[in-house]
Amino acid sequence: MLPDAKTKLFALIGSPIDHSFSPSMHNTSFEEKDINGCYLAFDTDEETLEDVVKSLKSLNAIGWNVTMPVKTKMAELCDELSEEAQIIGAVNTVVNQDGHLKGYSTDGIGFFRNAKENGVDVKDSSIVLVGAGGAARSIAAQAILEDVKKLTIYNRTFSKAQKLAEDLNKYTENKDIEIIAKDLSDAISLKADIDESDIFINATSVGMNPINNDSIIDPNWLREDLVVADIVYTPVKTKLEEEALKKRCKVLDGMGMVLWQGAYSFNYWTGEEFPVDLVKKKVFNID
Numbered sequence: 468m469l470p471d472a473k474t475k476l477f478a479l480i481g482s483p484i485d486h487s488f489s490p491s492m493h494n495t496s497f498e499e500k501d502i503n504g505c506y507l508a509f510d511t512d513e514e515t516l517e518d519v520v521k522s523l524k525s526l527n528a529i530g531w532n533v534t535m536p537v538k539t540k541m542a543e544l545c546d547e548l549s550e551e552a553q554i555i556g557a558v559n560t561v562v563n564q565d566g567h568l569k570g571y572s573t574d575g576i577g578f579f580r581n582a583k584e585n586g587v588d589v590k591d592s593s594i595v596l597v598g599a600g601g602a603a604r605s606i607a608a609q610a611i612l613e614d615v616k617k618l619t620i621y622n623r624t625f626s627k628a629q630k631l632a633e634d635l636n637k638y639t640e641n642k643d644i645e646i647i648a649k650d651l652s653d654a655i656s657l658k659a660d661i662d663e664s665d666i667f668i669n670a671t672s673v674g675m676n677p678i679n680n681d682s683i684i685d686p687n688w689l690r691e692d693l694v695v696a697d698i699v700y701t702p703v704k705t706k707l708e709e710e711a712l713k714k715r716c717k718v719l720d721g722m723g724m725v726l727w728q729g730a731y732s733f734n735y736w737t738g739e740e741f742p743v744d745l746v747k748k749k750v751f752n753i754d
């Protein structure tokens with residue numbers, strides 16, 4: 468449907484944004500669902516954020532996605548935060564209910580929904596997560612809500628893994644979950660933890676084009692009954708995923724997470740189910 472005088476505004480804010488799949492994913496979904504909406508991207512940094520948010524509110528935007536570097540500052544501008552957004556203090560989705568802004572972080576729930584859709588049950592599982600940046604924090608927060616048994620967080624900058632574990636432990640008082648932070652340079656410990664875990668997650672940018680095409684761990688450490696997830700989605704199959712497939716591991720790719728985090732944003736804004744299969748086909752050319 469072409470935009471008209473009743474078209475509702477949706478947006479992506481952050482910087483850089485020109486590589487994002489979100490405008491194509493959401494505009495395709497509006498068309499499919501007969502929703503009179505238009506999703507645009509606005510380059511926004513920390514300096515311009517407050518003005519951009521004020522403008523979106525004045526224009527009665529229904530909601531917006533938030534990407535780097537304004538996820539944390541956007542959380543501070545929200546009137547209310549969902550459970551997982553409170554844990555990590557950052558948002559990637561905002562719903563504007565008549566000027567009342569509610570912030571969510573859908574990366575983690577999108578990651579675990581993709582796991583579920585691929586037949587992976589994470590309850591009571593033991594997970595090794597590498598990374599302590601924005602995406603890793605969202606996955607770690609959601610892991611608590613999914614009742615995993617053990618979460619071992621490795622990061623190159625150890626202090627960030629420690630800070631993440633500390634933040635998470637404030638929310639685990641009544642839960643039977645063990646959260647440990649470790650230094651990524653300790654390869655012996657990393658291998659031993661992977662040997663004892665059910666799921667391995669790369670939530671760093673290692674493996675992403677054009678930066679590098681490395682694997683974050685030695686592929687010889689992979690084994691058939693390990694679920695291997697890589698949240699990097701450029702390339703569509705990272706070196707880690709290729710090696711894991713060779714070892715016949717179940718592999719969860721980054722594109723699945725992209726799709727499902729968008730699906731949750733779409734649902735929070737519109738109350739409608741996101742047309743996952745259509746978006747896969749039309750936006751990502753995946754059948």
Ligand code: NAP
Nearest residue numbers: 598599600601602603623624671672675698699721724725
């Ligand atoms: P971020 O906040 O900048 O965090 C980057 C993480 O990668 C940090 O833990 C960083 O460690 C680590 N890292 C970077 N280079 C490294 C290296 N050479 N060796 C070891 N660790 C390294 O970024 P982010 O937003 O979390 O995104 C991380 C990746 O996930 C990106 O590739 C992004 O495209 C992807 N992503 C995917 C989805 C999805 O839906 N599939 C969603 C969000 C992000 P330090 O703390 O030591 O710097």
